[in-house]
Amino acid sequence: MTNYALIGAAGYIAPRHLKAIKETGGDLRVAYDVNDSVGIMDSHFPDAAFFTEFEQFETHVHTQRRAGNGIDYVGICSPNYLHKAHMGFALRAGADAICEKPLVLHVSDLDDLEAMEAETGKRINSILQLRLHPAIIALRDKVRAGDPDKIYDVDLGYFTSRGAWYHASWKGFDHKSGGIATNIGVHFYDMLSFIFGPNTANIVHHRGLDAAAGYLEFERARVRWVLSINRNHLPAHTPAGQTTHRSITVDGEEIEFSGGFTDLHTASYQNVLDGNGYGLDVVRPSIELVSHIRHAALEPGKGEQHPDIKKVIGG
Known part of the structure; x- marks a missing residue:
């Protein structure tokens, strides 16, 4: 089973990511948001760990990785200006990233992320539904x-x-x-x-x-x-x-x-799993x-x- 982490779990678009993870057969292991209005997680992944402090979330991810329970993908639906930092975290944690648009705000950020991909061997995918x-x-x-x-x-x-x-x-x-x-x-x-x-x-x-x-x-x-x-x-x-x-x-x-938007995040996740994500x-x-x-x-x-x-x- 594919293991996921989710950053921005209380956001407007997060339910589509939760649904996509569930419908593509994945398992959400841990989620993070500064806000704690994430009750929707119970209807999808009631056993997922959740943190409102990034440091605790980061520690949990790395601890689980060392224990052999690493994350395969990090879904990112945080505010735009945080995308680059959160994608960098995903790559350093040994995971690929699936990030909402806009992927970044500045063209130079793409150059930095390309370097991170080369360093880690991991990949960034953008949601372009x-x-x-x-x-x-x-x-x-x-x-x-x-x-x-x-x-x-x-x-x-x-x-x-x-x-x-x-x-x-x-x-x-x-x-x-x-x-x-x-x-x-x-x-x-x-x-x-x-x-x-x-x-x-x-x-x-x-x-x-x-x-x-x-x-x-x-x-x-x-x-x-x-x-x-x-x-x-x-x-x-x-x-x-x-x-x-x-x-x-x-x-x-x-x-x-x-019409037809409901399932496009699920299709996007499946696209990534099939090796056809938008880089x-x-x-x-x-x-x-x-x-x-x-x-x-x-x-x-x-x-x-x-x-x-x-x-x-x-x-």
Whole structure:
């Protein structure tokens, strides 16, 4: 049986990791989180050890390893700015890492992690579940089978209302989350490169605490995008009472992939177990893309703006 440790067991996404470990036949031996609201563990792994202090968690993992009960994989769903340190711990503990996105916040962190992989002989895997979604795979296959010279027009609009808690949490601080484009957008950008090929242009129209927008070009697509967590930015055509509006269109045709997410973490874990996990080389392009978005000069007059950007730019 494959043995796991889990870092960030009280987090929002942790239940998907617990479910994935269970459904792929693994055993969670130990978990860690600074918060102790982890009762959900009882329905999956009631015998797993749990610690709220990292030093105790680390000691337990190393003690068990010396006793012949080492960890095979460490699942990581901690805050973004801690991912690098937690992946480093996993590798030094003799385990491979399965980490949530964004894998890291800085491109240079990938270089450090590559060196750690070489030193330890262990591997880092990123959760990029959209690459495993049937609708996304079908679109990629359609693009590959179509006219190789065709350039697609894509609009990405993602509006999801968040309360004041968001800005008070680690997610509201750029040095911890990477900002809106990194925390919310990185898996969409990875998805776009998965479908349409390498990123070739990256223009930033707006960058704020609650929203970001810009224009991207990929080998086979032109993309207008806007992301916001401000309910006042919801487009006028959002149905009354709805607090989110998510839309991705390709040549005016909506891509429907809101369903089917439930089992994608399980598929991601199985992918890793099968030796097909997404490593540092796969992740690097999207980290480079969001790093540019964080630091690039704003050029609102360059490239095409997303049609729902007016409220975002206006305030």
